[in-house]
Amino acid sequence: MNINATLIGQAIAFAIFVWFCMKYVWPPLLDAIEARQKKIADGLTQAERAGKDLELAQAKAAEKLKEAKAQAAEIIDQANKRRTQIVEEAKNEAETERSKIVAQGEAEVEAERNRAREELRQQVAVLAIAGAEKIIKRTIDKEANSDIIDKLVAEL
Amino acid sequence: MSGQGEALTSSSYIQHHLTNLTWSVDGGWNAHDAGFWTFHVDSLLVAVGLGVLFLWLFRSVAKHSTVGVPGKLQCFIEMVIDFVDENVKDTFHGKNALIAPLALTIFVWVFLMNLMDLVPVDLLPHAAQAIGVPYLKVVPTTDLNVTLGMSLSVFALIIYYTVKVKGFGGFVKELTMQPFNHWAFIPVNFLLESVTLLAKPVSLGLRLFGNLYAGELIFILIALLGYWQLPLYFPWAVFHILIIVLQAFIFMMLTIVYMSMAHEDH
Numbered sequence: 380m381n382i383n384a385t386l387i388g389q390a391i392a393f394a395i396f397v398w399f400c401m402k403y404v405w406p407p408l409l410d411a412i413e414a415r416q417k418k419i420a421d422g423l424t425q426a427e428r429a430g431k432d433l434e435l436a437q438a439k440a441a442e443k444l445k446e447a448k449a450q451a452a453e454i455i456d457q458a459n460k461r462r463t464q465i466v467e468e469a470k471n472e473a474e475t476e477r478s479k480i481v482a483q484g485e486a487e488v489e490a491e492r493n494r495a496r497e498e499l500r501q502q503v504a505v506l507a508i509a510g511a512e513k514i515i516k517r518t519i520d521k522e523a524n525s526d527i528i529d530k531l532v533a534e535l
Numbered sequence: 536m537s538g539q540g541e542a543l544t545s546s547s548y549i550q551h552h553l554t555n556l557t558w559s560v561d562g563g564w565n566a567h568d569a570g571f572w573t574f575h576v577d578s579l580l581v582a583v584g585l586g587v588l589f590l591w592l593f594r595s596v597a598k599h600s601t602v603g604v605p606g607k608l609q610c611f612i613e614m615v616i617d618f619v620d621e622n623v624k625d626t627f628h629g630k631n632a633l634i635a636p637l638a639l640t641i642f643v644w645v646f647l648m649n650l651m652d653l654v655p656v657d658l659l660p661h662a663a664q665a666i667g668v669p670y671l672k673v674v675p676t677t678d679l680n681v682t683l684g685m686s687l688s689v690f691a692l693i694i695y696y697t698v699k700v701k702g703f704g705g706f707v708k709e710l711t712m713q714p715f716n717h718w719a720f721i722p723v724n725f726l727l728e729s730v731t732l733l734a735k736p737v738s739l740g741l742r743l744f745g746n747l748y749a750g751e752l753i754f755i756l757i758a759l760l761g762y763w764q765l766p767l768y769f770p771w772a773v774f775h776i777l778i779i780v781l782q783a784f785i786f787m788m789l790t791i792v793y794m795s796m797a798h799e800d801h
Contacts, residue, residue: 382680383559385575389582389675389684396586396644401636404593408616409635411600411609418602 504532545759552656552755555678556663556670565669575678582675585647586640593643615643619787626791629700629798637692637794638787641685646783648675649747653772653779656754676747676782679740686740689790693735696797739789746782750775 508528515524556577559569566573596612605613619639627634651674663671675681698706710728711721753771757764 382683383571383573383575385555385573385578385678385680386684386687388574388579389681390688392579392583392586393640393644393685393688396590397633397637397640399590400593400640401633404590404597405616405636405639407597407600408593408612409620411597411602411605412613412617412620414602415605 500535504535507531548759549752549755551670552660553672553752554670555672556668575672575680577671577673578675578678578681581651581673582644582648582681585651585675586644589640589643589647593639615639622788623791626788627795627798629795631696631794631798633692634791634794638791641790642783642787645676645685645743645786646780648681649779649783651675652677652747652750652754652775655768656751656758674747674751676743677751679744682744683736683740685786686736686743689739689793690736693732693793693797696794700798701800735789735793739786739793743782743786746778750778 511528555575556565557569557573558564558576559566559573561572562569593612596609600609616639619642620635623635623638654673659673660671663669672678694706697709701709710732711725713724713728715724750771754768754775757767757771760767
């Protein structure tokens with residue numbers, strides 16, 4: 380076993396292999412590994428973010444639903460109130476209308492009665508005059524006493 | 536050296552398994568003591584072949600790599616990349632695009648070279664003999680030249696980055712003003728630090744070589760036992776799987792640590 384030029388040959392081969400490895404083997408392989416590591420890490424963060432987003436969206440949806448429910452309840456409440464109000468208003472209106480109609484009727488009845496009374500009174504006056512005429516005809520002149528009769532009629 | 540026709544003795548068998556196929560500038564194929572300019576052709580071929588296999592596999596996955604859902608092969612490759620990247624990030628805190636690919640190359644390449652140890656010891660040498668190749672040592676990391684070639688390259692990187700990050704003055708200062716920060720201790724410091732520095736590549740290379748050489752030797756010895764090798768081969772192979780991965784990991788880890796030390800102030 381002696382040292383000879385094999386050593387130099389081996390050293391040269393070694394240098395060439397290392398150079399080739401450094402130039403053409405190591406960088407693409409390590410780049411691929413690192414790119415994949417980055418991709419996986421990105422994917423994981425994205426998945427995590429998506430999970431968080433989903434959670435957030437679910438919470439938001441629940442909140443919206445609650446809000447909508449509250450709003451619906453409020454609207455129903457308002458409608459109920461409005462209904463009561465309308466019914467009340469209608470009732471009041473009807474009441475007024477009724478009293479108005481009643482009052483009108485009463486007034487009409489009153490007017491009718493007054494008219495009838497007036498008529499009656501005039502007829503009574505005519506009757507009285509006719510009676511009186513018949514009575515007086517026998518005794519006195521109609522024209523001489525007419526002013527008294529007129530006065531009487533006015534007083535009735 | 537024993538040829539094919541000679542009687543097979545234990546020592547010649549072992550000797551044969553531990554002999555490289557060589558080619559030297561001066562003496563041609565398998566010359567004795569051909570001097571420094573000799574190449575262990577089998578070690579280099581297997582090592583380069585495995586390195587190319589590693590790079591081809593990883594490159595083909597890298598080319599078709601997708602950011603989306605990865606296939607099974609891409610998953611496996613990415614597991615290796617991630618494992619290396621994690622170790623580099625844990626140990627090396629500076630910014631240097633070289634360290635991680637360096638660590639990956641060392642880990643996978645050394646692992647593959649060590650893995651050749653699990654190929655049955657006689658399989659490939661016999662196949663080689665059948666096509667006329669007299670010697671074949673199939674595990675490159677049992678060749679001291681291979682392990683030292685790598686560890687010395689790491690050593691060169693250590694010195695390069697120490698000088699680059701801390702300046703030449705910083706490098707000299709690191710050698711002379713530690714561990715005793717006083718001018719009178721400069722020779723002592725220099726002696727201690729030089730040993731520390733030089734021990735790094737030597738221990739790095741020898742550790743890998745020693746572990747794999749011993750493992751290979753035991754495989755060869757087991758192979759000598761005739762029928763007894765059958766129950767023994769399996770447990771040793773299982774145990775050796777641990778060593779194969781562990782030594783590749785240690786080589787990678789120590790390289791990262793040395794690089795980290797070169798980049799950081801103490």
